[in-house]
Amino acid sequence: MNALTLPIADGWTIARRNALKIRRSPDMLGGVIMLPVVLVLLFAYVFGSAIHVPGMSYREFLLPGIFVQAVIMSAQITGYTLTLDLQKGIFDRFRSLPMAPSAVLIGQTVSDLLMNLAGLVVMAAMGLIVGWRVHTSPGEAVLGFGLLLLFAYAFSWVTATVALALRTPESFNNIATMVSFPLVFVSNAFLDSSKLPAPLRVVAEWNPVSTFTQAARELFGNTSAALKTSDAWPIRHAVPASLLWIAALLIVFVPLATRLYKKAVSS
Amino acid sequence: MSDAITAEGLVKRYGEVTALDGLSFSVPQGTMLALLGPNGAGKTTTVRVLTTLLRPDAGRATVAGCDVVRDARRLRSYIGLSGQYAAVDEHLTGAENLEMVGRLYHLGAKRSRARARELLERFDLTAAADRPVKGYSGGMRRRIDLAGALVADPPVLFLDEPTTGLDPRARAALWDTISELVAGGGTLLLTTQYMDEADRLADQIMVVDHGRAIARGTADELKDQVGGSRIELTVSDAAELETAREAVAWVAVGAMRTVPESLRITVPVTDGPEALRQVLGRLAGTGVRVRDAGLRRPTLDDVYLTLTGHQASGTDEQVREAAR
Numbered sequence: 001m002n003a004l005t006l007p008i009a010d011g012w013t014i015a016r017r018n019a020l021k022i023r024r025s026p027d028m029l030g031g032v033i034m035l036p037v038v039l040v041l042l043f044a045y046v047f048g049s050a051i052h053v054p055g056m057s058y059r060e061f062l063l064p065g066i067f068v069q070a071v072i073m074s075a076q077i078t079g080y081t082l083t084l085d086l087q088k089g090i091f092d093r094f095r096s097l098p099m100a101p102s103a104v105l106i107g108q109t110v111s112d113l114l115m116n117l118a119g120l121v122v123m124a125a126m127g128l129i130v131g132w133r134v135h136t137s138p139g140e141a142v143l144g145f146g147l148l149l150l151f152a153y154a155f156s157w158v159t160a161t162v163a164l165a166l167r168t169p170e171s172f173n174n175i176a177t178m179v180s181f182p183l184v185f186v187s188n189a190f191l192d193s194s195k196l197p198a199p200l201r202v203v204a205e206w207n208p209v210s211t212f213t214q215a216a217r218e219l220f221g222n223t224s225a226a227l228k229t230s231d232a233w234p235i236r237h238a239v240p241a242s243l244l245w246i247a248a249l250l251i252v253f254v255p256l257a258t259r260l261y262k263k264a265v266s267s
Numbered sequence: 268m269s270d271a272i273t274a275e276g277l278v279k280r281y282g283e284v285t286a287l288d289g290l291s292f293s294v295p296q297g298t299m300l301a302l303l304g305p306n307g308a309g310k311t312t313t314v315r316v317l318t319t320l321l322r323p324d325a326g327r328a329t330v331a332g333c334d335v336v337r338d339a340r341r342l343r344s345y346i347g348l349s350g351q352y353a354a355v356d357e358h359l360t361g362a363e364n365l366e367m368v369g370r371l372y373h374l375g376a377k378r379s380r381a382r383a384r385e386l387l388e389r390f391d392l393t394a395a396a397d398r399p400v401k402g403y404s405g406g407m408r409r410r411i412d413l414a415g416a417l418v419a420d421p422p423v424l425f426l427d428e429p430t431t432g433l434d435p436r437a438r439a440a441l442w443d444t445i446s447e448l449v450a451g452g453g454t455l456l457l458t459t460q461y462m463d464e465a466d467r468l469a470d471q472i473m474v475v476d477h478g479r480a481i482a483r484g485t486a487d488e489l490k491d492q493v494g495g496s497r498i499e500l501t502v503s504d505a506a507e508l509e510t511a512r513e514a515v516a517w518v519a520v521g522a523m524r525t526v527p528e529s530l531r532i533t534v535p536v537t538d539g540p541e542a543l544r545q546v547l548g549r550l551a552g553t554g555v556r557v558r559d560a561g562l563r564r565p566t567l568d569d570v571y572l573t574l575t576g577h578q579a580s581g582t583d584e585q586v587r588e589a590a591r
Contacts, residue, residue, distance in 0.1 A: 009373075013371055017363075021358040089351075096319070097368065
């Protein structure tokens with residue numbers, strides 16, 4: 001095997017290990033499957049009865065936002081799992097084997113991507129039950145899910161970086177919760193961000209969560225001519241802006257996480 | 268015969284703490300060396316350097332002809348490591364753990380599966396093969412971890428405190444397993460805090476203290492250096508200690524130790540059984556009521572006291588804390 005195929009083959013072995021782990025930990029699997037169900041029901045029925053968006057049902061408006069929120073939440077499993085593994089000796093075992101060192105993070109992020117895919121499937125099914133519909137071509141719908149999954153994968157590397165810098169599950173959880181809640185709520189995921197007061201509005205417009213939500217809305221056709229979206233560049237060009245975000249996250253966080261992993265395991 | 272492991276002037280520092288202080292040694296191919304020392308002596312650091320988990324600050328080392336720094340990737344395909352803390356995945360079954368390790372040694376899917384079954388049988392884990400490791404006992408965990416080190420049948424094996432924390436029965440069982448491994452002809456480096464373990468498993472023992480080798484030899488050679496066996500005598504009353512000391516002094520070949528609280532005297536002797544007979548004979552007419560008398564092999568503490576002149580000190584925790 002050469003330098004290119006080795007990380008892929010080893011990464012796949014690690015991903016298989018993680019997939020088995022997920023299957024054996026009902027709490028983790030339950031989180032990924034049940035969280036979307038709860039979120040869809042909660043927001044659709046509680047917020048849905050109080051919030052109205054012009055020209056369309058709130059549930060249609062909401063679902064893409066929930067998709068993005070679930071992606072952000074599920075990607076945190078990558079970081080959390082790494083902090084748990086850091087506490088045990090398993091990385092020592094891996095590092096004493098003639099495997100590609102990068103395979104550990106590749107495998108972890110790939111298996112979490114598969115879990116994210118499962119979560120999205122459950123959530124889309126829940127959405128269809130409560131009245132969410134795709135109004136675009138199947139091709140565009142596939143692009144929409146593809147974009148969400150790419151974001152999920154890129155965001156896994158972000159949580160991996162944070163986890164490898166903090167190294168304990170407790171501190172990782174604290175930071176992850178503290179960052180992800182404002183990130184998701186100061187955005188257009190659950191409400192029409194153009195109604196927010198000026199400083200919050202600007203934050204929401206440039207928040208990547210808004211960009212991805214807007215891109216998903218466009219690709220699923222969950223938009224309305226009556227709903228005036230922002231003029232900010234990342235909202236007006238949501239799909240290309242999303243792709244730029246994905247590229248930027250990967251370019252910054254893949255090498256950073258890889259470096260931090262080497263540091264974390266060699267002390 | 269060529270050396271499977273060589274280390275020359277290895278140095279590793281964690282801030283203020285010097286874990287390895289110019290350690291040099293070699294292990295000829297097909298032999299077993301035990302690194303014996305207390306917590307914090309540098310045993311685990313040595314294993315971590317030799318298995319490429321840690322870069323030395325100075326010095327050089329080779330394993331199976333590969334440099335630990337420059338040739339790390341190739342080196343890893345020649346070694347098996349079983350650590351102090353069982354490095355297995357709790358959520359995976361025993362079989363899945365071994366199969367994963369096989370795949371990461373690039374044995375291929377089929378061969379990895381077959382090898383896993385083979386090792387499970389050899390380590391008497393067939394019944395537990397398809398249960399998650401989480402439910403294994405301490406002894407079973409050590410066995411599966413040890414099996415993990417053997418998946419690729421590596422020519423050089425590192426076992427870092429393989430029995431620490433095990434109950435006596437599990438320890439004896441693991442010793443049997445390791446002895447069998449060793450009979451196969453591979454090279455083994457073992458670390459331990461227990462003299463009897465080093466004695467039982469290794470051809471040669473190297474005593475390590477503060478990151479330096481302070482003695483090396485067979486178990487018997489080392490024990491002779493610390494005065495062969497010891498007589499331990501316990502009396503019934505503190506008033507009898509002085510008389511007992513006089514009787515014991517006749518056979519002593521080293522410093523006598525008295526612990527008044529427990530009414531006990533310990534002394535190194537050469538011909539153990541004969542010395543004990545003499546001591547008891549001398550005490551017979553004195554009215555001293557001997558509560559307990561016996562012969563005891565030197566412990567690690569004795570070796571330390573004699574070889575280093577100080578009690579075993581410093582803990583792994585201190586070294587590890589300093590490493591953070």
